[in-house]
Amino acid sequence: MADFDSANGPQSFEDFMKEMDVKIEEVRKNIADAAGTAAEALENAANGVIGTIVGLLPGESEAEKALEKWNTEIAPMIQRHLNSLKGDVTEKLVEYFGNPKAMMDWADEYTRAEASLRKSNEIEQDLTTLGFNWSGDAYVAYQTVATQQAKALDSLATTMQDGATLVRDGATQILSTWVDLLNQFVSFYGDYVSTVGSLADAGKAIGFWVSTLADMIAIGIKGVGDIAKTLADYWIQQVGNMKGSWIDVAAGGEGMPENQWPRISEGLSDVMGQSPEWAK
Amino acid sequence: MNVNIEVQVPILRRHATFWSERSDAVDGVRKSIEPAVGQGAEFGYMAGSNGVADMYNWWSQAMSSALVDAATSFRYLDAALRSAANFYDASDATAAEGARKLDRMLEASDYKGNGGPPPLGEN
Numbered sequence: 001m002a003d004f005d006s007a008n009g010p011q012s013f014e015d016f017m018k019e020m021d022v023k024i025e026e027v028r029k030n031i032a033d034a035a036g037t038a039a040e041a042l043e044n045a046a047n048g049v050i051g052t053i054v055g056l057l058p059g060e061s062e063a064e065k066a067l068e069k070w071n072t073e074i075a076p077m078i079q080r081h082l083n084s085l086k087g088d089v090t091e092k093l094v095e096y097f098g099n100p101k102a103m104m105d106w107a108d109e110y111t112r113a114e115a116s117l118r119k120s121n122e123i124e125q126d127l128t129t130l131g132f133n134w135s136g137d138a139y140v141a142y143q144t145v146a147t148q149q150a151k152a153l154d155s156l157a158t159t160m161q162d163g164a165t166l167v168r169d170g171a172t173q174i175l176s177t178w179v180d181l182l183n184q185f186v187s188f189y190g191d192y193v194s195t196v197g198s199l200a201d202a203g204k205a206i207g208f209w210v211s212t213l214a215d216m217i218a219i220g221i222k223g224v225g226d227i228a229k230t231l232a233d234y235w236i237q238q239v240g241n242m243k244g245s246w247i248d249v250a251a252g253g254e255g256m257p258e259n260q261w262p263r264i265s266e267g268l269s270d271v272m273g274q275s276p277e278w279a280k
Numbered sequence: 281m282n283v284n285i286e287v288q289v290p291i292l293r294r295h296a297t298f299w300s301e302r303s304d305a306v307d308g309v310r311k312s313i314e315p316a317v318g319q320g321a322e323f324g325y326m327a328g329s330n331g332v333a334d335m336y337n338w339w340s341q342a343m344s345s346a347l348v349d350a351a352t353s354f355r356y357l358d359a360a361l362r363s364a365a366n367f368y369d370a371s372d373a374t375a376a377e378g379a380r381k382l383d384r385m386l387e388a389s390d391y392k393g394n395g396g397p398p399p400l401g402e403n
Contacts (some may be wrong), residue, residue, distance in 0.1 A: 126298065130292070145353075152346075153306075232329070
């Protein structure tokens, strides 16, 4: 099957889990096939010994010992791994959860909000025009407030866009991590499958340590965890301290401190509220 | 200073309309982003355990609150400018907002604010 990419990869966690099920089944089948081949080879070897060599007591040949070890130690271990593989992997997949589709929708909404707020902010020229003939205290107070409010609108638009970028990038990262895992998952168990296949050789089977298989299964689970860690590292970086990070944006970036909208002060509102003060 | 009231009052009214329209615009923006506010959990387990969800929730709530406060400010400016225009042209003196009533618009509205600084210390 061709590798996944951002275009044909899963777009929802549900789809990701479905694709992972397919991959897990592929790995289980690879292991089962390798085990079946090895078992058949060992059986044939043992039967061959019984049929052709005279003078050996039953169970004394290398092939028979290998088959015995296969049946009593190796095959049960492989069966346990086949039984638990899906559960063990699925348990780790919670670390991959995310809702990139919704996040993309929100990012688009924040981007539209930014455009709408910018469009709302065309007062400066009018302020100048108004100032040609007005010069009272109320006008000065109004000019101060209006300039401050217009600037805040601009800052809000900028912060909205910065947030949209972070949300969109986060969604993209989730999708890309899913694709990475799907593309690499089968390879995590490549050594396990090869090793099981190699046990068709009676000599190897006899000297084989079954704990090696458990170590190899652990390597597969570690591979799942390592890719999840790339997602964790990404989020750590996105929170970070650099410009455009969540810490920066949540603190207001270069706009309103802590994104707090500037209140109209009571003093200025008092002056504006006194109508005769508009024209001295 | 010689003030040309006839010329200036329409400008005051235009400014009032400007702020009135901005108030509607920011209300519209706030409604459009509302479904996204506080949804940091959707970023996933890893984002949550590394502080992104909290940060996003704080930020999105701050955006929503800022839009509420912006609308409050803009409505006040609209009313203050209309009040001044009404005072000058006396076309509809009864519609003029008294200074006390204008003050109350800011007091009673209780600027929403955003509850303080973002949760930086938690990360």
